[in-house]
Amino acid sequence: MDVALVADGLERERERLVGDRRRLLGALLEHDLAPGRLDDVLGQIDAALTAIDDGTYGRCRQCSAEITTLRLRALPHATTCASCARGAR
Numbered sequence: 001m002d003v004a005l006v007a008d009g010l011e012r013e014r015e016r017l018v019g020d021r022r023r024l025l026g027a028l029l030e031h032d033l034a035p036g037r038l039d040d041v042l043g044q045i046d047a048a049l050t051a052i053d054d055g056t057y058g059r060c061r062q063c064s065a066e067i068t069t070l071r072l073r074a075l076p077h078a079t080t081c082a083s084c085a086r087g088a089r
């Protein structure tokens with residue numbers, strides 16, 4: 001076994017992972033997200049896109065109240081009104 005070749009492969013893999021980690025941390029920072037929140041927000045964005053498709057965008061998923069324009073402008077992927085969002089926390 002050519003260990004120099006293995007070492008080269010490992011070095012390349014390590015560099016790739018370090019780059020991926022840097023990009024991931026940069027993205028989390030850019031979106032002001034804790035690492036565990038990324039999947040939550042992606043899920044909310046998917047739900048908002050589904051709501052746009054089925055015509056229910058802007059309606060709270062929990063209480064059916066209209067989500068305020070102010071809230072939707074600040075958080076376009078919001079799928080709950082502010083009251084329900086507070087209650088869910």
Ligand SMILES: [Zn+2]
Nearest residue numbers: 060063081084
């Ligand atoms: Zn609500």
